[in-house]
Amino acid sequence: MSFPHGSDLETTTRLSRHQGEADARTLDGWRARGGYEALRRSLDMSPAEITDVVKDSGLRGRGGAGFPTGLKWSFMPKDDGKPHYLCCNADESEPGAFKDREVIRWTPHLLIEGCLIASRAIGAEHAYIYVRGEFFEETQVLNAAVVEAYDNGLAGDGILGSSWSCDVTIHAGAGAYIAGEETGLMNSLMGNRAEPWAKPPFPAQAGAFGMPTTVNNVETLAAVPMILENGADWYRQWGSEQSPGTKLWSCSGHLARPGNYEFALGLPLSDIIFEACGGTPSGKPVKAVIPGGSSTAFLNGDELDCATTYEGLAEAGSALGTASPIVMDEDTDIVAAMRRIAQFYAHESCGQCVQCREGTSWVVRILQRIEAGEGRPSDIDTLYELCEQMTGRTICVLADSVVFPLQSSLDKFRADYEALMKPSLVAAG
Amino acid sequence: MSRRIHPAVVPAQPFQLTARETFDGPIFETEEGRHRLKAALSRYPTKQAALLPMLGFVQSVKGWIEPADMVEVAEALDLTPAYVHSIATFYTMYNKHPVGRHFVQVCTNISCHLNRAEEVLHRFLAETGTREGEVSEDGEFTVIEAECLGACGFATVVQVNDRYLEDVTPERVPEIVAKLRGARDGATAGGPEAGGGA
Numbered sequence: 001m002s003f004p005h006g007s008d009l010e011t012t013t014r015l016s017r018h019q020g021e022a023d024a025r026t027l028d029g030w031r032a033r034g035g036y037e038a039l040r041r042s043l044d045m046s047p048a049e050i051t052d053v054v055k056d057s058g059l060r061g062r063g064g065a066g067f068p069t070g071l072k073w074s075f076m077p078k079d080d081g082k083p084h085y086l087c088c089n090a091d092e093s094e095p096g097a098f099k100d101r102e103v104i105r106w107t108p109h110l111l112i113e114g115c116l117i118a119s120r121a122i123g124a125e126h127a128y129i130y131v132r133g134e135f136f137e138e139t140q141v142l143n144a145a146v147v148e149a150y151d152n153g154l155a156g157d158g159i160l161g162s163s164w165s166c167d168v169t170i171h172a173g174a175g176a177y178i179a180g181e182e183t184g185l186m187n188s189l190m191g192n193r194a195e196p197w198a199k200p201p202f203p204a205q206a207g208a209f210g211m212p213t214t215v216n217n218v219e220t221l222a223a224v225p226m227i228l229e230n231g232a233d234w235y236r237q238w239g240s241e242q243s244p245g246t247k248l249w250s251c252s253g254h255l256a257r258p259g260n261y262e263f264a265l266g267l268p269l270s271d272i273i274f275e276a277c278g279g280t281p282s283g284k285p286v287k288a289v290i291p292g293g294s295s296t297a298f299l300n301g302d303e304l305d306c307a308t309t310y311e312g313l314a315e316a317g318s319a320l321g322t323a324s325p326i327v328m329d330e331d332t333d334i335v336a337a338m339r340r341i342a343q344f345y346a347h348e349s350c351g352q353c354v355q356c357r358e359g360t361s362w363v364v365r366i367l368q369r370i371e372a373g374e375g376r377p378s379d380i381d382t383l384y385e386l387c388e389q390m391t392g393r394t395i396c397v398l399a400d401s402v403v404f405p406l407q408s409s410l411d412k413f414r415a416d417y418e419a420l421m422k423p424s425l426v427a428a429g
Numbered sequence: 430m431s432r433r434i435h436p437a438v439v440p441a442q443p444f445q446l447t448a449r450e451t452f453d454g455p456i457f458e459t460e461e462g463r464h465r466l467k468a469a470l471s472r473y474p475t476k477q478a479a480l481l482p483m484l485g486f487v488q489s490v491k492g493w494i495e496p497a498d499m500v501e502v503a504e505a506l507d508l509t510p511a512y513v514h515s516i517a518t519f520y521t522m523y524n525k526h527p528v529g530r531h532f533v534q535v536c537t538n539i540s541c542h543l544n545r546a547e548e549v550l551h552r553f554l555a556e557t558g559t560r561e562g563e564v565s566e567d568g569e570f571t572v573i574e575a576e577c578l579g580a581c582g583f584a585t586v587v588q589v590n591d592r593y594l595e596d597v598t599p600e601r602v603p604e605i606v607a608k609l610r611g612a613r614d615g616a617t618a619g620g621p622e623a624g625g626g627a
């Protein structure tokens with residue numbers, strides 16, 4: 001399997017256009033591709049001007065929540081005399097998502113440049129890149145690029161001969177999905193358990209080390225240099241009013257050509273699945289798709305005409321999330337798939353909230369029972385009830401993350417659950 | 430050429446082992462240990478923030494972290510051993526017990542699950558003659574089930590020490606195990622196969 005894939009569907013490779021070119025990893029190779037020109041330009045701009053360009057571009061956070069990036073930056077206090085921090089979220093652990101890894105391992109300097117420009121916009125003196133611990137090789141590639149940046153006056157003191165200084169440090173995680181949640185990430189950075197905290201305080205008020213902090217995803221930051229170089233209107237030539245620009249799509253599951261692709265936002269989901277990824281390897285019909293990573297709601301095989309924008313997928317009853325469609329063919333055992341997803345969340349719950357800690361493990365136990373043919377008809381009602389109790393009552397949205405796929409699978413594939421119920425118990429009611 | 434470690438990158442040295450040294454005595458009294466500690470401390474405004482990097486360093490040297498190491502890390506960072514223990518147990522990548530020379534982690538999460546990951550896992554267990562999590566008698570292998578490794582388009586994904594193997598099918602497992610068995614110093618059977626990697 002090679003990367004990037006060819007595609008029958010028109011790709012718009014802006015952010016990913018140098019992925020697959022080994023020498024783009026080096027500073028010389030990166031500069032030959034116009035690298036660090038946007039950083040140079042940003043040095044002649046005020047932080048407010050940089051923030052305004054990003055605001056006008058309509059760029060939305062690519063970590064899952066889709067919060068407008070320029071707006072997030074504008075929450076950072078100005079002239080408060082405190083140190084500010086940027087945290088780049090490279091924890092990438094949402095099942096289905098594998099896009100940030102490609103950005104890091106092919107174009108590490110793009111990420112560093114994005115971090116530096118963002119740091120300048122928010123007045124950060126230090127950018128921490130929190131990379132999930134399993135990404136060893138990616139970390140090594142990024143390490144080499146950070147060293148090059150320091151050695152060539154692109155990081156540290158007096159960047160590009162200016163009076164502006166900013167440090168860049170890579171911080172390796174150690175295996176915890178919850179460290180991807182922004183407050184969990186900052187706790188982890190500080191040497192604590194990666195437990196999320198209840199907001200307020202918001203990161204922009206008191207984040208890492210108690211100081212104003214902005215947390216942004218890898219892909220979000222990697223989009224910043226091209227926006228600064230080409231302008232907000234250029235970025236808005238793609239996508240919709242509410243979902244401008246291009247987006248990386250991590251496609252996995254039952255696909256003939258799984259992998260990462262970059263598209264202008266707004267194509268029909270079915271085009272991505274069938275034209276770009278070639279549909280299922282067996283040629284069998286698609287039974288279900290989880291479009292935005294494992295914490296988004298299931299779509300049926302006949303609900304795939306929706307537009308791949310934040311609003312389009314929301315209208316379809318799911319979410320864009322991390323833009324990571326997981327495709328399941330006709331033969332898929334939906335209950336087993338849902339059980340596996342639930343196991344993940346039960347394993348990764350940090351345990352602070354009862355509804356999440358107990359709820360996720362109850363869900364797993366009930367699904368296992370149904371899978372084993374020991375289910376009772378009332379189990380479906382119990383699962384719905386658990387969904388209700390786990391929604392909107394916890395410190396972070398991990399508990400909600402299991403509700404989206406679970407509830408939608410019950411709604412859309414109820415027959416699959418019922419088919420597994422123990423016959424004697426069904427008769428008894 | 431002298432081995433240079435840039436202060437910017439020291440905190441994030443990969444810490445799952447490829448080559449393992451026997452390491453006796455206080456880790457932070459070795460030259461490497463002192464240097465790592467100092468470098469990590471220079472990157473954060475608090476001492477405590479160097480905790481994950483230092484636990485990672487210990488594991489990179491020894492392959493696992495034992496209670497005595499936690500005491501040492503605690504002393505170096507002015508923390509209590511109980512606190513360090515609570516951190517070491519929270520994060521799954523810290524090995525609290527020794528593992529085999531080839532530490533095999535098979536992702537069985539959703540995208541891999543859809544691509545026969547459970548079969549791959551069982552095949553690894555059968556070929557290495559181990560039960561999940563135990564060290565094989567010859568000390569060569571430990572096989573465990575892992576959560577999503579962030580490479581779902583290349584299912585099934587298997588991590589061996591610090592490398593990813595991609596597109597692993599049950600049929601490929603015997604060959605992979607044989608290759609690992611012959612490999613010296615815990616070297617793995619090659620890096621990512623998607624044309625990427627370091």
Ligand SMILES: Cc1cc2nc3c(=O)[nH]c(=O)nc-3n(C[C@H](O)[C@H](O)[C@H](O)COP(=O)(O)O)c2cc1C
Pocket residue numbers: 060061062063064065066067069072089090091092093094177178179180181182183215216217218220221396397398
């Ligand atoms: C349980 C959980 C896990 C998360 N994991 C990640 C992750 O691995 N990577 C990421 O970028 N964002 C993750 N997020 C979202 C972050 O909390 C945060 O919204 C994001 O990093 C902000 O960056 P953005 O505005 O650029 O998207 C996660 C959120 C939750 C609730």
Ligand code: SF4
Pocket residue numbers: 178195196348349350351352353354356357394395396397398399
């Ligand atoms: S919802 Fe779950 S993961 Fe999030 S803080 Fe509560 S217990 Fe932890």
Ligand code: FES
Pocket residue numbers: 095096097536537538539540541542576577578579580581582584586
């Ligand atoms: S599901 Fe296996 S790597 Fe993500």
